[in-house]
Amino acid sequence: MAGNLEAESKDPRQVVFNAADKDGHYRRKASQFRNVVSADPEAEFPAEKGRYVLYLNLGCPWAHRANLVHKLKGLQDVIQVVVMGYVRTPEGWVYDGSEGSVPCDPLYGFTKHSQLYHKADPNYQGRYTVPALWDRKRETIVNNESSEIIRMFYTAFDAFVDPSLRETYKPLLPSDKLKDIEAMNEWVYDTINNGVYKCGFASSQESYNTNVHALFASLDRLESHLAANQTPYLFGDHITEADIRLYPTMARFDAAYFTLFKCNLKMIRHDYPKLHQWLRKLYWDSSEETNGGVFGSTTHFVPIKEGYTYTLKQTVVPAGPVDAILPLG
Numbered sequence: 001m002a003g004n005l006e007a008e009s010k011d012p013r014q015v016v017f018n019a020a021d022k023d024g025h026y027r028r029k030a031s032q033f034r035n036v037v038s039a040d041p042e043a044e045f046p047a048e049k050g051r052y053v054l055y056l057n058l059g060c061p062w063a064h065r066a067n068l069v070h071k072l073k074g075l076q077d078v079i080q081v082v083v084m085g086y087v088r089t090p091e092g093w094v095y096d097g098s099e100g101s102v103p104c105d106p107l108y109g110f111t112k113h114s115q116l117y118h119k120a121d122p123n124y125q126g127r128y129t130v131p132a133l134w135d136r137k138r139e140t141i142v143n144n145e146s147s148e149i150i151r152m153f154y155t156a157f158d159a160f161v162d163p164s165l166r167e168t169y170k171p172l173l174p175s176d177k178l179k180d181i182e183a184m185n186e187w188v189y190d191t192i193n194n195g196v197y198k199c200g201f202a203s204s205q206e207s208y209n210t211n212v213h214a215l216f217a218s219l220d221r222l223e224s225h226l227a228a229n230q231t232p233y234l235f236g237d238h239i240t241e242a243d244i245r246l247y248p249t250m251a252r253f254d255a256a257y258f259t260l261f262k263c264n265l266k267m268i269r270h271d272y273p274k275l276h277q278w279l280r281k282l283y284w285d286s287s288e289e290t291n292g293g294v295f296g297s298t299t300h301f302v303p304i305k306e307g308y309t310y311t312l313k314q315t316v317v318p319a320g321p322v323d324a325i326l327p328l329g
């Protein structure tokens with residue numbers, strides 16, 4: 001039987017987050033809008049400047065990866081970004097003007113993210129998730145699956161970006177590393193990106209136990225991978241998709257998942273020197289490699305810590321760890 005989110009109270013900080021299935025395991029549902037923006041002008045959704053809008057919030061790690069690639073590729077003048085609030089309410093994400101967000105949807109004046117989904121499809125029945133890529137022309141959601149949105153951003157809009165940021169010059173998915181990156185994506189998604197949620201949303205001891213050990217086994221595996229390769233990034237001397245997909249989870253790990261999702265067998269800062277170095281290098285970098293520092297500039301610890309706290313129906317935000325991210329040693 002499918003799990004569901006239950007709203008018990010109208011107070012946004014009192015939402016009961018009941019996401020696990022009856023057996024105590026959390027199972028993420030598949031995204032429903034799966035169209036593709038393409039560089040081909042004849043495509044159903046052709047890349048055009050000013051046509052598409054990326055909806056996100058600053059707490060969500062899946063939205064974070066889309067925001068990262070948007071800024072890494074220098075798409076600020078090509079694709080508008082709309083940031084909504086990071087506190088989940090009984091009605092899903094809303095516009096509340098909280099840190100870094102806008103007071104209402106600038107396109108339609110919507111106050112709730114669900115309204116955008118119903119504008120796209122009045123019969124929509126799924127979750128109202130971020131990120132979502134909106135098409136102003138056809139007035140619909142093109143895609144609400146972050147792993148697909150980021151791949152569109154690698155290439156589809158390259159005609160509109162500086163040549164030095166194009167995939168041909170600076171590949172985020174180099175063809176000679178594609179197989180290795182995809183192999184890593186698979187286990188990193190299952191046991192780390194989604195793995196932290198399987199721990200945090202588990203409603204049985206058995207489910208939590210299984211997933212927390214799988215999570216730390218995979219962090220150990222990443223640590224060994226970095227130690228063996230001796231490269232600054234997961235696949236060499238340049239940032240690739242593998243780094244982009246791992247970063248939002250690692251940036252949230254000590255600050256939120258360790259405490260709030262009970263992912264507390266080890267900490268990145270104390271127990272994983274290579275991963276910790278990798279994380280801090282990305283966060284603090286302001287060179288061309290990160291297009292001037294997009295990892296640091298898109299990481300917002302207040303939305304992250306408060307967002308997870310209230311989602312879990314807790315009212316007190318943990319003070320630590322201090323600092324949320326440590327300086328580069």
Ligand SMILES: N[C@@H](CCC(=O)N[C@@H](CS)C(=O)NCC(=O)O)C(=O)O
Nearest residue numbers: 060061062127128129130144145146
């Ligand atoms: N598979 C989706 C997952 C997106 C997702 O679950 N986003 C969460 C925020 S972290 C969300 O919007 N949840 C709202 C809800 O489930 O009601 C993706 O990667 O884009």
